[in-house]
Amino acid sequence: MTTLAEVQGGTDSPYALSHLDALESEAVHIFREVAGEFENPVILFSGGKDSIVMLHLALKAFAPAAVPFSLLHVDTGHNFPEVLEYRDRAVERHGLRLHVASVQDYIDRGVLKERPDGTRNPLQTLPLTEKIRSERFDAVFGGGRRDEEKARAKERVFSLRDEFSQWDPRRQRPELWNLYNGRHAPGEHVRVFPLSNWTELDVWQYIAREGIALPRIYFAHEREVFQRAGMWLTAGDWGGPREDEPVVRRLVRYRTVGDMSCTGAVDSDATTLDAVIAEIAASRLTERGATRADDKLSEAAMEDRKREGYF
Amino acid sequence: MTTTTEALAATATLLRFATAGSVDDGKSTLVGRLLHDSKSVLTDQLEAVERASASRGQDGPDLALLTDGLRAEREQGITIDVAYRYFATPRRRFILADTPGHVQYTRNMVTGASTAELTVILVDARNGVVEQTRRHAAIAALLRVPHVVLAVNKMDLVGYREPVFAAIAEEFTAYATELGIPEVTAIPISALAGDNVVEPSARMDWYGGPTVLEHLETVPVSHDLAHCHARLPVQYVIRPQSAEHPDYRGYAGQIAAGSFRVGEQVTVLPSGRTTTISGIDLLGEPVDVAWTTQSVTLLLADDIDVSRGDLIVPTKDAPPTTQDVEATVCHVADAALTVGHRVLLKHGTRTVKAIVKDIPSRLTLDDLSLHPHPGLLAANDIGRVKIRTAEPLPVDAYADSRRTGSFILIDPADGTTLTAGMVGESFAAPEPVKDAADDDGWDF
Numbered sequence A: 001m002t003t004l005a006e007v008q009g010g011t012d013s014p015y016a017l018s019h020l021d022a023l024e025s026e027a028v029h030i031f032r033e034v035a036g037e038f039e040n041p042v043i044l045f046s047g048g049k050d051s052i053v054m055l056h057l058a059l060k061a062f063a064p065a066a067v068p069f070s071l072l073h074v075d076t077g078h079n080f081p082e083v084l085e086y087r088d089r090a091v092e093r094h095g096l097r098l099h100v101a102s103v104q105d106y107i108d109r110g111v112l113k114e115r116p117d118g119t120r121n122p123l124q125t126l127p128l129t130e131k132i133r134s135e136r137f138d139a140v141f142g143g144g145r146r147d148e149e150k151a152r153a154k155e156r157v158f159s160l161r162d163e164f165s166q167w168d169p170r171r172q173r174p175e176l177w178n179l180y181n182g183r184h185a186p187g188e189h190v191r192v193f194p195l196s197n198w199t200e201l202d203v204w205q206y207i208a209r210e211g212i213a214l215p216r217i218y219f220a221h222e223r224e225v226f227q228r229a230g231m232w233l234t235a236g237d238w239g240g241p242r243e244d245e246p247v248v249r250r251l252v253r254y255r256t257v258g259d260m261s262c263t264g265a266v267d268s269d270a271t272t273l274d275a276v277i278a279e280i281a282a283s284r285l286t287e288r289g290a291t292r293a294d295d296k297l298s299e300a301a302m303e304d305r306k307r308e309g310y311f
Numbered sequence B: 001m002t003t004t005t006e007a008l009a010a011t012a013t014l015l016r017f018a019t020a021g022s023v024d025d026g027k028s029t030l031v032g033r034l035l036h037d038s039k040s041v042l043t044d045q046l047e048a049v050e051r052a053s054a055s056r057g058q059d060g061p062d063l064a065l066l067t068d069g070l071r072a073e074r075e076q077g078i079t080i081d082v083a084y085r086y087f088a089t090p091r092r093r094f095i096l097a098d099t100p101g102h103v104q105y106t107r108n109m110v111t112g113a114s115t116a117e118l119t120v121i122l123v124d125a126r127n128g129v130v131e132q133t134r135r136h137a138a139i140a141a142l143l144r145v146p147h148v149v150l151a152v153n154k155m156d157l158v159g160y161r162e163p164v165f166a167a168i169a170e171e172f173t174a175y176a177t178e179l180g181i182p183e184v185t186a187i188p189i190s191a192l193a194g195d196n197v198v199e200p201s202a203r204m205d206w207y208g209g210p211t212v213l214e215h216l217e218t219v220p221v222s223h224d225l226a227h228c229h230a231r232l233p234v235q236y237v238i239r240p241q242s243a244e245h246p247d248y249r250g251y252a253g254q255i256a257a258g259s260f261r262v263g264e265q266v267t268v269l270p271s272g273r274t275t276t277i278s279g280i281d282l283l284g285e286p287v288d289v290a291w292t293t294q295s296v297t298l299l300l301a302d303d304i305d306v307s308r309g310d311l312i313v314p315t316k317d318a319p320p321t322t323q324d325v326e327a328t329v330c331h332v333a334d335a336a337l338t339v340g341h342r343v344l345l346k347h348g349t350r351t352v353k354a355i356v357k358d359i360p361s362r363l364t365l366d367d368l369s370l371h372p373h374p375g376l377l378a379a380n381d382i383g384r385v386k387i388r389t390a391e392p393l394p395v396d397a398y399a400d401s402r403r404t405g406s407f408i409l410i411d412p413a414d415g416t417t418l419t420a421g422m423v424g425e426s427f428a429a430p431e432p433v434k435d436a437a438d439d440d441g442w443d444f
Helices: A019-037 A049-062 A079-092 A103-108 A121-136 A200-210 A273-282 A288-293 A300-309 B002-006 B028-038 B043-055 B071-076 B101-113 B131-142 B162-179 B214-220
Strands: A043-044 A069-075 A097-101 A139-141 A158-161 A189-191 A221-227 A233-235 A246-253 A265-267 B014-020 B084-090 B093-099 B118-124 B147-153 B185-189 B236-238 B250-254 B259-261 B265-269 B274-281 B286-287 B289-291 B295-300 B311-314 B321-331 B342-345 B348-362 B369-372 B382-394 B407-412 B417-424
Touching: A019 A139, A019 B014, A019 B236, A019 B250, A019 B295, A043 A049, A043 A103, A043 A121, A049 A079, A049 B014, A069 A079, A069 A121, A097 A103, A103 A121, A121 A300, A139 B274, A189 B084, A200 A246, A200 A273, A200 B259, A233 A265, A233 B071, A265 B162, B002 B014, B014 B101, B014 B131, B028 B084, B028 B118, B084 B118, B093 B101, B093 B214, B101 B131, B118 B131, B118 B162, B131 B162, B131 B321, B131 B382, B147 B214, B162 B185, B162 B348, B185 B214, B236 B289, B259 B274, B259 B382, B274 B289, B321 B407, B342 B382, B342 B417
Parallel strands: A043 A069, A043 A139, A069 A097, A139 A189, B014 B093, B014 B118, B118 B147, B147 B185
Antiparallel strands: A158 A189, A221 A233, A221 A246, A246 A265, B084 B093, B236 B250, B250 B295, B259 B289, B265 B274, B265 B311, B274 B286, B274 B295, B321 B382, B321 B417, B342 B348, B342 B407, B348 B369, B348 B382, B407 B417
């Protein structure tokens, strides 16, 4: 057991929390505020590292009770099989309820059309917002971090969305102290970002500290890939490669996990958490810059998608 | 390579700070310089800025484009909203609230300062202390930001002369002392040339103090628990009702101030019931002591009625409960706050109905004079208010506790956040304004 006198938390004072402890405590506070103030919250869960960390924090926030939220996966139909397996195991293990909003369903029904560039990322918005409406979710947790992108840097922790799920960056509520305002009208909902203040490195350090398991594709492995727009994409049923795009076998890993058609792998020999952390610390590219095609579309690509209801 | 490997220390502490400065004081350049020289701007971000700058016909990369994230901001070339930035050095992790300098965005500086341990106030060495500088200092004092840095920028444009810096530092420090700011660190810099931001300046050998970054890395963040009133706002009651934990009943919350230990006698407010702490869970692990700002779950010896919104405090150190809250507020909404306004008040985890009974004064930030009975507070106004709440609230003075001395007012009709409130006296009311009993009207 610890006592006040024994504790040495950091360089400032015995009671200063380390940055990881401070971020963890803040995120747990956010989860508990939502549990206390909303009727029907849901956690967006893609099987990527940020949503895995979110779930881990939620488990800690309510221990020894169960997480009082269900999970929602927006399934693009172009998922990495390892990630889907991980998702299903997590749901099973923690006795959670999983909702799936399927882009493929919308395409099959003719509601959504495949884009000429093959990316399904922008197509996620409609299934997501319709699912939120039909299930009457009033709070939707997202793993978005402000360090990812400059439009995200402007995002509040509690972000009100209107009945069309739209984000209006000019009409955001000021967020003062830790007094989060979750008031919303029927039909509106609040997007909640408990990892707002985390960086990519924080996420990895926390994964290492807590010993959190991740899908294997986050670690270096040999894979058949081809190059498109400067990124290594995985060859597969989703539609790649084209004839002029030769497939090669390379040692790669993923920094982010999303739709296979627009998430690129990076060359890497990092097979352990320590190696991944060292690699990220030395990298001169941001996570999204290295691996996401959709953000390169225009200077305001993220802002525009977020305005429409993207996470 | 040492920078990146040492920056990996997962036990480094976190400093939250905010920047403030007028439009052309070079705030974006300072932020850009801090991010750039601490190697927090990565190649693809710089390339994006270079591309965007070139497409606008600019000669070099415009570092403001790094921080202005919204389409409207880039179009107008100004910062509209607070943005949060992240960077690290071997000694610390930083969360920077990058706040706009325009007068009409005073509320955004309040937002940034509310969670900051330190504020950097920028002035242009050629202009010295101006109205906006005084306004920023007043807000830092009002929000009780523990540390204030005066960055005298553009020293390159005044020949790096010491007397210019000394005069500005002296004038500012005198004003800050008047506001009750305990400590000012003045640093002469050139954000553009990089003097004294990250690297010490060779052109100002008369200056013996720290660079901006060095100061940010070493400023002590106070965690003096001995003088803090312990407070735990109850967020959520954890009741597993499972076979493994049939009787577990824990009160979850983030400790807002001070520390709690097992065996301590506590009182639950507002009911006033008393019991002892039988256990503390720190995210699933039992501990015998916990302190601010840990998120914990308290287990109590007696089965008493405790729910979300209650405040758990040491019995020997309980705050008074009151239905009449007097506070200094900053009005953050576009529509005015008026006497008679029916609102919701969120304090800690409790939201209650309330009515604005009186607005005794409005503060003129430029000279700190008080305008008596203004009748309303418009957007960005700072003033004193008296609020009657529908239920008793245990409030501390903001001077004693930034967390349990603060509240927000919310519009019950549409949920808008109206007002940021700080309980108790502040410099804004050096002499209490007389409450005229017959003053039930107001003039616009």
